[in-house]
Structure formats: C-alpha cells, structure tokens
Amino acid sequence: MANVSETVRSQLRGMREALASLVFSAPCRICTQMLDTGSRIPLCNDCIDVLKEPLVEPLCDSCGRPIVSAAVAEGISAPKCHFCRMRPYKFDLARSFGGYTPRMSRAILLLKYGRVTPLGVWFAQRLASVVRSHPEHFSADVVIPVPLDHGRLRERGFNQAELIAKPFARLLGIPFRSYLLVRTRPRPNHLRLTRRERWETVRGAYATHQSAQVDKLRVLLVDDVFTTGATLDACSQALKGAGAARVVGLTVARALPLYPADEVGLADQDFGE
Numbered sequence: 001m002a003n004v005s006e007t008v009r010s011q012l013r014g015m016r017e018a019l020a021s022l023v024f025s026a027p028c029r030i031c032t033q034m035l036d037t038g039s040r041i042p043l044c045n046d047c048i049d050v051l052k053e054p055l056v057e058p059l060c061d062s063c064g065r066p067i068v069s070a071a072v073a074e075g076i077s078a079p080k081c082h083f084c085r086m087r088p089y090k091f092d093l094a095r096s097f098g099g100y101t102p103r104m105s106r107a108i109l110l111l112k113y114g115r116v117t118p119l120g121v122w123f124a125q126r127l128a129s130v131v132r133s134h135p136e137h138f139s140a141d142v143v144i145p146v147p148l149d150h151g152r153l154r155e156r157g158f159n160q161a162e163l164i165a166k167p168f169a170r171l172l173g174i175p176f177r178s179y180l181l182v183r184t185r186p187r188p189n190h191l192r193l194t195r196r197e198r199w200e201t202v203r204g205a206y207a208t209h210q211s212a213q214v215d216k217l218r219v220l221l222v223d224d225v226f227t228t229g230a231t232l233d234a235c236s237q238a239l240k241g242a243g244a245a246r247v248v249g250l251t252v253a254r255a256l257p258l259y260p261a262d263e264v265g266l267a268d269q270d271f272g273e
Helices: 002-023 045-051 082-086 102-112 118-133 150-156 160-172 195-202 230-241
Strands: 093-099 142-145 181-183 206-208 218-226 246-254
Touching (some): 045 102, 102 218, 102 246, 118 246, 181 230, 195 230
Parallel strands (some): 142 218
C-alpha cells in the first residue's frame, strides 16, 4: 500500500511539473532549451540527467580521484593516485559526487552567482547519496562548510558551501556547525591562479574559532569543487591542529583531466582551490 501511495504521489508531482512547464515556460539556465519541468530548479530534464552522473570507480583510496593504472589492473584493493603517493593530504579521505564538466560548472555558478538556492538542496542530495553508498567511510559527529572570508561573505551575502552543507547535514541527521571554522586571510583579488598559487593562497588561511570545541570530533567538511585539494587540505590542517580526530572532505564536483579547469571557467572564479 505504501508503495502504491508513493507511486501516486510521484505521478501527481510529475503532472504538476508538466503543467507548470506549459504555463510558465522558460529556458533552461544551462542549455537554453525550453524547460520541460516545473521544478524550482530551472534546468531541463536532459541537463539534470547529465548532472546526476556520478564519478565512476575505481577511485583513489585517499582523494577520490578517478584512476586507471597498473595497480588497479593488478587488483590492489586500495589504490592511490600519483598525487597522493607523492604528497599525502592532511584530510583522511575525500570524495566528490561528479566530475566538474561544463554543465556542472554552470550549475554551480547558478548557485554561487545566480542565487538559485534550490540547487544547494539538490547538490546536498547528491552528496548524501555518496555517503549512503559507503556509510562505513563517513561516520561523523559534525558537518562543517568550507568558510568564506568576511569581506567576500559580505559582498556575496551567503556562503555557497553552507547552502549545500546545511541541507546535507539535515538529510543525514548530523549536527551542522558552520561557526567552528573560519577563514582568517582573504583570497587575492586576481582571479587566475596557478596550481602553486592555489596552495600558497590557502596555506595558514583557516583556523578554528576561538571558542570552538573540535577535540576528538569526526568532521565532514563540505565544499563545492575539488580542484587541487589545497582548500580541503588547509582546512583539515586547521581542524586536526585543534584536535579533530578525523576529517573527510566532500565536494559536489571534482576537476578532471578530461575537463581542465581553465576550459570550464574554474580558473576565472574564486572557488575550487
């Protein structure tokens, strides 16, 4: 009976969205085709379907980067990518839902600069699916978003990582504590940064709040994009330095060799370090 009720609700929801798309026609904010859905997210079904595509395993056991290597071919159970073998990160684990493709880039920009805040909940649902697929890796006491510096927060009016992290914490039933971590140094005004500059920019730029109690806490650290891993690394160093027992980074998207950051606009934005 419960399954029947859910089916009926789903059908009614689909009918409402179809009717709304006819009455309130508008272009998809990514591909500009006319919307075929009346949801609060102004994206067509084709774009949504593409955004729902998760990263394909095998993944680096440490940073979650998709890898194809001899180690995988030989059946090594916990392979690590070249970067993690060369220079281990400060976080214990990092995972991303999908690749930072051109469509994913535009969707994240809609959240950050277009103020399409319902996308924050949609992204949170995607991250929750990552956690639920391997719950043994994500036991946590608290969810913390990567913070913005005060100047950028005043300018923008919100932190996009918080718009994702707050509903994500609610979905998992884990306490949300944005105040535990702060950015103490602003990002440089120039937008294009090399890989080395990204690391230098965030080195020592984060700290736990003076009144924060993070000792022995297991933390899920949430951000929008993983580019070099410098931001998650710097935040994790601050949290570990204050006594956190474990830090796991979670991002909506991951920059991949197939879609270099410069080609999808990441180098021109103030995120994804």
